[in-house]
Amino acid sequence: MKIALIGYGKMGQAIEQIATAKGHEIVLRIGIENLEDFTLENVARADVAIEFTSPHSAVHNIRKCIDAGVAVVSGSTGWLQHWNDVKDYVTYKEGALIYASNFSIGVNLFFELNSFLAELMSKHENYHVALEETHHTQKRDAPSGTAITLAEQVMQKIKTKKVWVNHISDNEEELEIISERIDPAPGTHKIKYSSAIDDIEIIHTAHNRQGFASGAVMAAEFLCGKKGIFTMKDVLNL
The missing domain is CATH 3.40.50.720 (NAD(P)-binding Rossmann-like Domain)
Structure with missing residues (x-):
């Protein structure tokens, strides 16, 4: 080829x-x-x-x-x-x-896991969901395209979330994506469900390109x- x-x-x-x-x-x-x-x-x-x-x-x-x-x-x-x-x-x-x-093959498997978990969590309204993503300082866009894909998957399953925002929010219709840019960091994405009782989170971390x-x-x-x-x-x- x-x-x-x-x-x-x-x-x-x-x-x-x-x-x-x-x-x-x-x-x-x-x-x-x-x-x-x-x-x-x-x-x-x-x-x-x-x-x-x-x-x-x-x-x-x-x-x-x-x-x-x-x-x-x-x-x-x-x-x-x-x-x-x-x-x-x-x-x-x-x-x-x-x-x-x-x-990344791992990230695409992570997408499938994220969608499945969001569907499970959609039945439990006592959990608050938020996303975090960390990349190197040369990453030009924030949030990352991967984080946006993850957020859109969550919103497809959890209908109370209407829009993602790239800042901390206390609006229940907004899905938080918190972005950090530090070196060296090829890429970490976290989806966290928090309640008064416990937390559930899934994380993908890339070690290199x-x-x-x-x-x-x-x-x-x-x-x-x-x-x-x-x-x-x-x-x-x-």
């Missing part, structure tokens, strides 16, 4: 290491120092593009790869207000896209040769 890396920071380099170890070829590496090389002709050399950039450039990057006829695995977060437009564009162009707020990178390569392998829009649930058959 030939891969274009759109975003060649620490995550892109971790993806390259895993992809090449599995026998894949990196045919294009795009970072801030060589944006002029991000052309349709260059992207078209790849079978799949793996895109990890910023909220401000993700939509443009995805569209450009789709225009080049290349499937896209996107792990950029903070741009989902444009999701419907991107989804319609990919469908119109008969392209292929996987977006995930987190490609390898889990994210491995999942992104797995997603690219799954997407290669396909058309349509998929999720990590499809990749992992969850």
Whole structure:
């Protein structure tokens, strides 16, 4: 498989290491120092593009790869207000896209656990639920895309929570997400249910970027040769 890396920071380099170890070829590496090389002709050399950039450039990057006829695995977060437009564009162009707020296999299993626990806890109104997430100081968005996904899962099951907020709140309709940025911290997410009697919490802690990178390569392998829009649930058959 030939891969274009759109975003060649620490995550892109971790993806390259895993992809090449599995026998894949990196045919294009795009970072801030060589944006002029991000052309349709260059992207078209790849079978799949793996895109990890910023909220401000993700939509443009995805569209450009789709225009080049290349499937896209996107792990950029903070741009989902444009999701419907991107989804319609990919469908119109008969392209292929996987977006995930987190490609880690462990995190995607954690998503399933979070949804199941929220359903159980929805029957017990004496528990207060809140989220916490901790990342390194270079993390540009807060809360993290993973935290937002977790919060949305909770709100799907616990109907008293109407909206998530990124601060401490005493409004019972608001679901708190508390964000911290400290170094070094690849990523920790916690969902805590508290009552006067006891606490129940689930935690996922990433030790490094390898889990994210491995999942992104797995997603690219799954997407290669396909058309349509998929999720990590499809990749992992969850």
